[in-house]
Each structure stands twice: as structure tokens, then as C-alpha cells.
Amino acid sequence: MAENGQSPHDAGSAHAGEQHGTALGSRLNWLRAGVLGANDGVVSTAGLVVGVAGATSSATALLAAGLAGLLAGALSMASGEYVSVSTQRDSERAALALEQRELTEQPVAELAELTELLTDRGLTGELAREVAEQLTARDALSAHARVELGIDPEQIVNPWHAAAASCAAFTVGALLPLLAIVLPPTSLRVPVTVVAVLCALALTGWISARLSASPAGPAVLRNLLGGGLAMGVTYAAGTLVGTATR
Template identity: 45%
Template sequence: MTLLAGNAAKQTPPSAGAVSASSVRAEPHESSQTAKLNWLRAGVLGANDGIVSTALVLLSLIAAGASQGTVVTAGSAAILAGAISMALGEYVSVSTQRDTERALIAQEAASLRRFPEEEHRELVESLADYGIPEDIAEQAARGIEANDPLSAHLRLELGIDGEELTNPWAAAWSSAISFLMGALLPMIAALVFLTSGGAVAVVATTLVSLALTGLVSAKLSDTHSGKAAVRLVIGGSLGLAASYGIGLLFGAAVS
């Protein structure tokens, strides 16, 4: 009995430690999935910006009675300007984020060299925050620190994956392309139906597109899809009404 009890006692910590390590290893996968979802959401938002901003410009011009050449020129300029603006803004924003991440990585590496015991205690506390008993968290922390302590500290304490830093060029291209894809929808509608019902075509295309992007966004966020679509449609409708009214006023003033 004593021998069996001793063997059981010896086997229990490694088993619990293995569960703890498995929990820790699952964290990078979750971070990777979150990053992918964030990129998808950014793409949906970029498409929304392209749909709304281009539709408002086109609807104002149509309401003002602009010629087909004017609509094409102004619409194309709006699309190009919006895509470039989105790309530059995303590039600057993500570059700043990456610089911050690099600074945090350098700071954490320096802390591990200068204050190993303090950093060890922080790692144990981070693991304990997941509900792991402290004695098992202590074992897991020792095992982690024997392999790659920097990566573990970055992920658990700062939520950073040192091997997957944000890429400003990828963000810029993604933002610009998603904006262009969204902007082309009302632009095509305006060009096809400009001579007969251009305003109606732009409005219908815009609202349908916003409803679809609302459904996609809700699906990615795992929220109520109907509410997301309704919010976008209502917001888009208000913007379209305002832009059409401005176009009518401008056209009347010019006339």
C-alpha cells in the first residue's frame, strides 16, 4: 500500500503539470485565431468605409445633376483618395504598434536578464491567474523557463507573440484592397444605371451591401447578426439621405 501510494504521489505532479503545460500551449493558438479574426474584421470595416464614402459622393453628384463624366471623374478620385488614405493610416498605425511591441520585447528580455527571480514570480502568478494551483504553476513555470522563457513571458504577461509581429505593409494593402472592393459596388451601380435611376441603384446597392457586411461582421464577432445589419442599414440610410439633400441644394444653388 505504501509503495502504491508513493508511486501515485510521484505520478500526480507530472500529470497535473502536463495539463498545465497543455493549457499554456493552447494560448498561442487562441492568440493566432484572434489575430486572424481581427484582420477579417478590419477587412469588413474597410469595405464598409469604401461602400459608404463612395456612395455618399456619388449620390450627392447625381442629386446635383452632374454629368456622367463628372460622376466618373469625381467618383474615381474619391475611391483613389480613400484607398490611399486608408492604406497610409493603417501603415502608420500598425508601424507604431510594431515599434511598441519591439520595445516591449527588448524591455522584457532585459528584465529576464537582470531580475530573473522577479520575472519567475510574475510567470507563476500569470499561470495562477488561469486557475492553476500555485504549486503546479511553480512547476510549470520552471519547465517553461528551461526552454523559452521570453516567449512565455511575452504571451502570458503582454499578449505578444514575438514570432508574429504585426506587419504594417500587409495591413496597408489589406485596408486599401478591402476599401476598393467595397467602393466599386456603388460605383458600378452608378455607371450602369446613371442615365435611368442612378440614385435608386446607388441607394439599393449601398444598403444591400451594408446589410451583408453587417451579417459578416456579426458572424465573426459571434453576436446578433440582425441587430448588426439593422444598425448599418439605418446609419447608411441617414448618410445617404443627408448626401442626397446636400446634392439637391447644391444643384439648385448652381442652377
């Protein structure tokens, strides 16, 4: 029996659903990217529609500007993420191909290299050699990829998934200020939008802090200051343009 009256089988079952290592890190990275994408959608679209609201009270103009900002931002995020992740994927594939070639041409040297890397991580020379031999016998490329390159061959990033996630996250974030600026009565458009945006930014700041296991206060404050500044500057600029063209 395990401690606390828990059988080995129960203990194993309790840990079976836990996520460790690369899988958990990858999931957290995706969540952070989603939160940041939504945050960008909120801030950029809010700045745009509040700026236009400073220049005109036309609901049509506000809707057109908001939709244009949403579509342009979402597509820009998607294309940027696709290019970035494609470059990362190509680099990872090239590194894996080179490692596979070295394993084929210089297996002894590669085994010695893996042993040295394991020794640098704190294993004794004898144990490092034994572990290196066992890892090599099981899956040499995977062992070298993880230990030497820091790459999990089973977790190669997909640029299409990254692009779709960024596009969706930005769109969700951008919808909030867009709806907040066009749905209320004219006199309440800007106040409602400002309050809704600040609440959303406080939430995304809190979530990002939780995902990073860092204090929530500074993250929330940074978001609020950045979003408030963006809306203040664009509203002032819009007001000046509107006044000059009247």
C-alpha cells in the same frame, strides 16, 4: 481506441487542422478589418456619388468624383492603417526588448513574477512554479510575452500587410457604388445605387455579426440606417447646390 470508435491517431488528425488561440484570433481580426474596410468604401463612396448625382446628371462628373473618392479613401485607409500598426509594432518590440533585458539581468525575479501570474490564473502555487520553470527552460521570452504582456513574439503585426489589406478592402467596397452610379441610364442611377448599396451593407453587417458571434439583426440594421442616412443627407445637399447654381 478513442470514444465513438475513433483511434487516438484519428482523433489527433481530426484536431491537427483546427486553429486555436492567437492564430485564430489574428485571422478573425484580419477578417473583421477587411469587412469594416469594405463597409467604409461602400458608405463613403456612395455618399459622395449620390451627392454629386443630386447636383448634376453628368456621367463624367460622377465618374471623376467616384474615382477621386475611391483613390483618396483607399490611400487614406492605407496610410492610417500603416501608421497605426507601425505604432503598435514599435510598442510591442519595445516591450519585448525590455522583457528580454529583465530576463537577462533578473532571471530569479522574473521566474517569481511568472509564477505569480500563473497563480493568479488559477494554478496552485506548486504547480504554477513547476509550469513557470518548464516554460522558462523552453523559451523564457515567449512565455513572459504571452502570459505577462499578451504578445505572441511570432505574430508581430506587419504594417505593410495591414496597409495593403485596408487599401484593397476599401477599393473593393468603393467599386460597387461607383459602378452602380455610372453604368445605369440617367433616370435609374440613384435608385440602382441606393438598392445596391443597401444590399451590400446588409451583407457586410451580417458577415461582421457572424465573425463576432453576435446577433445579425442589430448589425444589419445599424449598417442600413447609417448608409441610408449618409446617402440621404448627401443627396439633399447635392440637390440644393445643384438648384442654387442653375
